[in-house]
Amino acid sequence: MPAPNRLPPMLRIHTHPRFRAHEVPPGYPENAARLDAALHGVHRAGLDGTVITSLSPTIETGRIIAKVHSENYAKELESACHDGFKLFHSHDNPISRESYAAATTAVASALTAAEEIWESGKATRGFVVARPPGHHAERAEAMGFCFFNTIACVAERLRELPGIERVFILDWDVHHGNGTQTIFEDRDDVYYASIHRYPFYPGSGAAHEIGFGKGRGFTRNIPLSGGAGDTAFVDAVETTLLPIIDDYRPDAILVSAGFDAHRRDPLGGMRVSESAYGLMTRMVVAAAERHCRGRVLSLLEGGYDPDGLASSVEEHVVAMT
Numbered sequence: 623m624p625a626p627n628r629l630p631p632m633l634r635i636h637t638h639p640r641f642r643a644h645e646v647p648p649g650y651p652e653n654a655a656r657l658d659a660a661l662h663g664v665h666r667a668g669l670d671g672t673v674i675t676s677l678s679p680t681i682e683t684g685r686i687i688a689k690v691h692s693e694n695y696a697k698e699l700e701s702a703c704h705d706g707f708k709l710f711h712s713h714d715n716p717i718s719r720e721s722y723a724a725a726t727t728a729v730a731s732a733l734t735a736a737e738e739i740w741e742s743g744k745a746t747r748g749f750v751v752a753r754p755p756g757h758h759a760e761r762a763e764a765m766g767f768c769f770f771n772t773i774a775c776v777a778e779r780l781r782e783l784p785g786i787e788r789v790f791i792l793d794w795d796v797h798h799g800n801g802t803q804t805i806f807e808d809r810d811d812v813y814y815a816s817i818h819r820y821p822f823y824p825g826s827g828a829a830h831e832i833g834f835g836k837g838r839g840f841t842r843n844i845p846l847s848g849g850a851g852d853t854a855f856v857d858a859v860e861t862t863l864l865p866i867i868d869d870y871r872p873d874a875i876l877v878s879a880g881f882d883a884h885r886r887d888p889l890g891g892m893r894v895s896e897s898a899y900g901l902m903t904r905m906v907v908a909a910a911e912r913h914c915r916g917r918v919l920s921l922l923e924g925g926y927d928p929d930g931l932a933s934s935v936e937e938h939v940v941a942m943t
């Protein structure tokens with residue numbers, strides 16, 4: 623029997639030159655070299671031809687940011703950037719003149735990727751190589767290198783689309799995504815699940831944090847001890863999260879893809895290998911095939927060792943092709 627005439631799943635990778643304009647002091651871990659490392663991983667995967675560097679969201683990025691963040695917060699960040707370099711809200715959040723533009727562009731790039739997957743059908747899967755990252759950003763507070771919560775913005779946008787009633791966010795960054803949890807913890811239409819080191823920065827993410835009110839039972843935290851490696855991470859996805867996804871039956875799956883649990887990472891203190899990221903990605907893609915026509919959008923969060931980031935991204939994107 624000949625193989626059925628199916629188009630291969632199509633991955634599009636999004637990045638933008640403006641992400642480099644968010645300038646940070648020398649030696650700061652969240653820097654523009656991270657973009658080079660991630661894109662080197664894409665190159666090694668042979669996927670340079672899938673990289674998109676333009677923006678085309680037909681919806682207004684500012685309107686979506688305003689659904690996630692308070693109006694005063696966005697204005698405060700914009701005006702603070704006019705002054706040039708300084709710290710914004712925390713010692714982890716230096717800003718420069720273009721930081722507001724870079725953070726806004728990160729959201730626009732992710733919205734462009736989401737539109738390609740869930741509206742125009744140009745792609746089945748996407749990976750957004752952006753900075754600054756987003757999952758620590760609270761509604762009105764910058765934290766942990768993050769300014770706007772990009773993945774929360776994407777989830778809010780997806781909930782506006784007909785037929786998308788449940789969005790599942792999987793966050794495997796080594797740090798707990800406090801911002802994403804807080805934004806959705808009282809809702810049942812966006813499920814937030816996180817695998818992370820605990821206790822660790824930012825301090826949240828205990829197993830008993832399961833959401834509240836209507837959202838009770840729609841937040842799941844899997845805290846792991848320092849030094850955890852492939853078995854702990856892969857088991858968490860396979861034995862805990864996949865049954866949750868199958869029970870939740872999401873219409874869209876988003877990944878907060880931080881690679882700072884990699885064994886080479888200088889901040890994470892974990893022992894995950896690049897191949898485990900590939901394995902976890904394949905499991906998520908398989909779950910998406912079962913529930914939402916294979917559609918997955920992944921956003922780069924942390925990852926601070928250039929070689930570890932490149933090799934992890936390589937495995938991640940290959941697994942999404």
Ligand SMILES: [Zn+2]
Nearest residue numbers: 795797882924
């Ligand atoms: Zn992180």
